[in-house]
Amino acid sequence: MNSPVQETFISHLIELRDRLLRAIVAVILVFVCLMPWAGNIYDLLALPMMNTLPEGTHMIATGVVTPFFVPVKVTLMVAFVLALPVVLYQAWAFIAPGLYAHERRLAIPMVLGTTLLFLAGMAFCYFFVFGTVFKFIAEFAPKSIVPAPDIEQYLSFVMTLFLAFGLTFEVPVVVIVLVKTGVVGLDKLKEARPYVIVGAFIIAAIVTPPDVISQFMLAVPMCLLYELGIVLARLITKPDPARQLAAERLEGAEAEERDVR
Structure with missing residues (x-):
C-alpha cells in the first residue's frame, strides 16, 4: 500500500x-x-x-x-x-x-x-x-579573403546570441521575483551593483564574439535592466506595516540614545 x-x-x-x-x-x-x-x-x-x-x-x-x-x-x-x-x-x-x-x-x-x-x-x-x-x-577581414559563411555555423552563432540576449532581458523579471518572494531585499540588490556590473561583463565576454562592441552591447543592457528591475520592484512591493513600525521604533530608540549621550 x-x-x-x-x-x-x-x-x-x-x-x-x-x-x-x-x-x-x-x-x-x-x-x-x-x-x-x-x-x-x-x-x-x-x-x-x-x-x-x-x-x-x-x-x-x-x-x-x-x-x-x-x-x-x-x-x-x-x-x-x-x-x-x-x-x-x-x-x-x-x-x-x-x-x-x-x-x-x-x-x-x-x-x-x-x-x-x-x-x-x-x-x-x-x-x-x-x-x-x-x-x-x-x-x-583582410581584402584578400572572400567570406562565405557556412549556414550551420551561422545558425549556431545566431542561436547562441539569441539565447544570450533573450535571457539577459529577463533580468527585471528575476529581480522582481527575488524581491516579491522575499529571497533578497532591495537594499541587498543595491549593494550588489558592483558585483552585477563585473558579472555582466564577464558573461558578455564568454557568450559573445571576441570583440568589444558586442560585449558592450550585451553587458550594458544587462546592467540597465538590473536597475530597471530594482525600480519596478520598489514600485510594486508594498511595505510591511509591522516591519516599517519596528524600523521606526528602532530609529526612535537610537535617536533617544544619541540625545542622552
Missing part, C-alpha cells in the same frame, strides 16, 4: 508529464504550421549577414543534408518562440499550487512579461547587434 507521500510524489510526476506534453504539443503544432515557409524563415534570419557580404557572395552548405536540416532547425526555433507563452504558462501552472495566493496572482503578468522581454531581447539582437557585429567583422 502506497503511503501519502508516495501518492503525492506520483501525482506530481503525472502532472509534470501532462504539462510537458501540452507544451511540446503546442510547439509541434506551431512548427507544422510554419514548415511550408521554412526556407523563407531562414532567409529572413540570414538577412543581417547577407547585407554585410560582398555583392554576389552567398552563404554555403558543406553537408549533404544541411540545406534541409538547417531551415528545419530555424523553423523549430521560431515555433518555440511563438509557443513560449504556452510553455511558460505550463511551467507556472505546475509550480503555482505550492505558492501563496498573492504569489499566484503574479502568474499572468509574469508570463506576459517574461515572453515580451525574451522577444525584446531577440529583436534587439537581430536588428542592432547582428548588423553591428557582422559589419565589424567584414571591415576587419
Whole structure:
C-alpha cells in the first residue's frame, strides 16, 4: 500500500508529464504550421549577414543534408518562440499550487512579461547587434579573403546570441521575483551593483564574439535592466506595516540614545 507521500510524489510526476506534453504539443503544432515557409524563415534570419557580404557572395552548405536540416532547425526555433507563452504558462501552472495566493496572482503578468522581454531581447539582437557585429567583422577581414559563411555555423552563432540576449532581458523579471518572494531585499540588490556590473561583463565576454562592441552591447543592457528591475520592484512591493513600525521604533530608540549621550 502506497503511503501519502508516495501518492503525492506520483501525482506530481503525472502532472509534470501532462504539462510537458501540452507544451511540446503546442510547439509541434506551431512548427507544422510554419514548415511550408521554412526556407523563407531562414532567409529572413540570414538577412543581417547577407547585407554585410560582398555583392554576389552567398552563404554555403558543406553537408549533404544541411540545406534541409538547417531551415528545419530555424523553423523549430521560431515555433518555440511563438509557443513560449504556452510553455511558460505550463511551467507556472505546475509550480503555482505550492505558492501563496498573492504569489499566484503574479502568474499572468509574469508570463506576459517574461515572453515580451525574451522577444525584446531577440529583436534587439537581430536588428542592432547582428548588423553591428557582422559589419565589424567584414571591415576587419583582410581584402584578400572572400567570406562565405557556412549556414550551420551561422545558425549556431545566431542561436547562441539569441539565447544570450533573450535571457539577459529577463533580468527585471528575476529581480522582481527575488524581491516579491522575499529571497533578497532591495537594499541587498543595491549593494550588489558592483558585483552585477563585473558579472555582466564577464558573461558578455564568454557568450559573445571576441570583440568589444558586442560585449558592450550585451553587458550594458544587462546592467540597465538590473536597475530597471530594482525600480519596478520598489514600485510594486508594498511595505510591511509591522516591519516599517519596528524600523521606526528602532530609529526612535537610537535617536533617544544619541540625545542622552
